[in-house]
Amino acid sequence: MNLLQRVWRSSLGKKYLMALTGLALFGFVVGHLVGNLQVFGNPELINSYAHFLKSKPGLLWGARLGLLATVAVHVGAALTLSAANKAARPVAYAGGSAYGSSWRSRYMLVSGLVIMAFVVYHLLHYTVQLPAVNGGLDFHSLTTRLADGTQVQDVYAMMIHGFQVGWVSLFYLIAQALLFIHLGHGLSSMFQSLGLRNHVWGPRIAAFAQVASFAVFLGYASIPVAVLTGMGGDYVKNLKKAPTTTIETLR
Amino acid sequence: MATLNSQIPAGPLSDKWEKHKFSSKLINPANKRKYKVIVVGAGLAGASASATLAELGYEVHNFVFHDSPRRAHSVAAQGGINAAKNYQNDGDSVHRLFYDTIKGGDYRAREANVHRLAEVSVNIIDQCAAQGVPFAREYGGLLDNRSFGGAQVSRTFYARGQTGQQLLLGAYSALNKMIGAGGVKSYTHSEMLDLVVVDGHAKGIIVRNLQTGEITRHSADAVVLATGGYGNVYNLSTYARGSNVTASWRAYKRGACFGNPCYTQIHPTCIPVSGDYQSKLTLMSESLRNDGRIWVPKRKEDCKKNPADIAEGDRDYYLERMYSAFGNLAPRDVASRAAKYVCDEGRGIGDTGLGVYLDFGDSIRRLGEGKVRERYGNLFSMYHEITNEDAYKTPMRIYPAVHYTMGGLWVDYNLMSNIPGLFVLGEANFSDHGANRLGASALMQGLSDGYFVLPSTITTYLANVKAGGRPATDRGEFKQAEEEVRNFTRRVTSNNGKRTPDSFHKQLGKIMWDYCGMARTETGLQKAIQLIGDLREEFRTNVKVLGEPDGLNQPLEKAGRVADFIELGELMCRDALMREESCGGHFREEYQYTPNDPEVQQGVVNTGDVKRRDDQFAFVAAWEYAGAPDKAPILNKEPLIYEEVKMSTRSYK
């Protein structure tokens, strides 16, 4: 058997894959967050960042496909393991179950699946920019000019508009809360799965997982909260009058 | 009468084993695989024997009634295992271990066997360490030792408070290795219910699968019993509930002699009985006596007081007073009997008055609570769990309980019983501990028998048996034995009785403890024989076993075991009655030192110490079944001849 087969056929091998892909996805979550947090700067900042990404289609699509594969492995391993886990306990206990387990660990599958559903929605929302998932607004119509005069998509406006829709922000916040649960367990248990944990590092890793997952939550949640409390409101209002944008579609 | 030949090799004691190994026949490796050996039991002796015989190339079939070989009761030994390594440079040697064991056994063990045990002890530690047994170690990485159970040298190797489990896991791992390699076929949930004897040789067993109820016949070239001791005859003991005498007893009924059945060890440091529902007595490791001091109040009136309110001057540290050289570390039989004396005087403590204090107050003051916790923390928490008392604050309450049986099936130097082809190892045989076993010696004997002695002595028998010549299981002897097993099952499951096997067991236990326990008398034993005879009769007519014989039926298992215990109990009483002396764990009130004896006046022993009668009783009593439970068994005597050690009065003063 080759290495990949050996890994996939063993329950522990799959746990390694879960851990490694989880780590990669965490890397993406952090990178994406850093990118998004630029929304708190001048609109030019995030717009030029978005433009930079789009101007490197090779890199962008490479990253997208890489992420897709990572997600596929992460989810594939999770679903097969979880099916095996369910089969290992054919009859449930009547007197209560999962004594002594950490509560987050019990919701990994459900939090993961909801997060995945959110990611699909999120992609439709901001990447495919389907008007139907955003109360009818076509994001393609939002463009602006950078200082050097390049015409680019107005990502800043997209974000503000997007999060001004109450239920969009709510779904976003729920997904972030679930991500917080998912990472709080996943970030520490990936070390356990990979065997990079002992009695000295165990508590430190657990603390890191708490802090990191909460920081990620705060970071992401800050954006819709800021938008809902007024951030960028003036920008999009002004935008409606600016000649370079197609204000008609903004209704 | 049975013919008993101990087969002790000639020559100087320290050369006997070496010489015997050389003179034993060898079997060529290609032939070994043609021999099939049945091993019953997978404790230290059974697992080590199975693994080693399989390594040598024999086809081994191992049977246990447990659901896994790892659960055999060797697992519960706490304290440690002795070996004459002299790693501590404190004057230990093979000879000293030999001498201590002979003396500790009150001069009722065979010299040659004991010397071999002491010789082999050093190899056991090597073997176990190589298997990865996590013995306690010093900071330099070398093995640590402690002094234990009345020894004045530190020769005990240990693994926290669970040496038994760790050694058993070592033997079990060796067994697993050979099961995995195909050398051993393992039968779990399989209880041996009869021995099959063909033409005078042990050639097979009848087994009931406890999960399915299926009864099967198994034939072999030799049968090895490593089925442990029979202390559960007392119902309340430190034994596991499942420990039983059935395999040994059925062998006895097929002609194997039972050696010294009355030699029972009562362990001094157990948690006292708390009520009549009790199923089990829990041992607190003897190591506690290294730092705990045993006492009772000097005055009866103080017994119900809170121990903290009893002044130092009003306490009687009776072991220190009576045995100044050994003090609280006096051997088990001595310490147990002393506890009985003080309780008989009405100075026992606790609700029942059957208890003494084991006090760590002094040690905590001297060493600090931290150190005591480090040494005994697990035992203290176990005590707390059971009694709901905190032994750091108030003294532990302890009382003696049945712990080990030195008696067992009679075997010769080759560990073969008087039935050719039937070998008996470990606690199931009678051979090495005489009338009292020293602490940390049971593990040593089990492993010695299994790893080193049997694999070398079994060839003496097998070499004279035609390779591949074992009988087929459709022979009449197998059929008949199976039929007898089925008859018993049929009888007890269809009996319209009123009483559960458990209730008989309780009643038997009480009779045994009252009349054949720590102190025995002629009239008491006679009464017990009478009572047990009646009980046997009542069991036959009034036992009730519910459920079907097919499938798991725990009351049925129990019924078979209790029936055998009842018959054994009677034999024990007969042996105790016959042995008109006191020695080691066997104490006949009629034979004890009195103030008029010169030994007491010279200060060698105390009043009330055991009085041996070497001129008349320096022999092994090997009892032979007379063909029916109500017929008096036949007594065979194997004289004990001491070439090296002079029999003397055992003194721990």
Added chain:
Amino acid sequence: MKVSLKVWRQKNANAAGEFKTYASPELNPNMSFLEMLDVVNEELSNRGEDPIAFDHDCREGICGTCSLVIDGKPHGPHKGVATCQTYMRSFSNGDQIVIEPWRAKAFPIVKDLVCDRKSFDRIQQAGGFISVRTGSAPDANSIPVPKENADLAMDAAQCIGCGACVAACKNASAMLFVSAKVSHLGLMPQGQPERYKRVKAMVDQMDTEGFGACTVTGSCEAVCPKEISLDFIARMNRDYAVALIQGDPKQVVGGGAG
């Protein structure tokens, strides 16, 4: 005190089981849980009802035979003890106690509360040993073991093989058990030659037996009567990763003929 018991009754491996409720007779709070069952069984027998089958042996917490999930927790309410070391004083007069067997595909039920744990034996037969022949061992002190390693190995070796970890785990995973066995031997210098072969063989057998995977919920550690640490699972995972990457050893052909 008196309690009422809601007990799983199942005639045999193939029969369907169900809960039955029994009222206990008067109990003493100092009884052990198993002694309470003895008393209940004695009464059932006297009434002509089949007594409740349950596993037990040493009754001092070391043989690993007793099981029972008591009110949803394997080995009852206390930490660091087995069912046999659980006492009735931990319950209150009038309590209803739910008693169930270990539930796992790899531990099929034999009858009532008794299950079959042979799968644990098979995992150990696959590699849970150091291959040393009797008689071939060097002097015990020729293999020094650093005290810290010996102590840690002992922490792992305390496992009594009861299966509570499997019973508690929502995935019925045997990782704590297997990791304790692997770590005990893997921490000792004697165990090094077979270290990676061992972990590979044991984990693969564990998978074959139908135990679930570890999702690090911590239930196993919480119910373990010997309080064996999750750290050993990490240790095993580390070794298994090495074994996985190394692949199977080269097959040697031929030998010492001649």
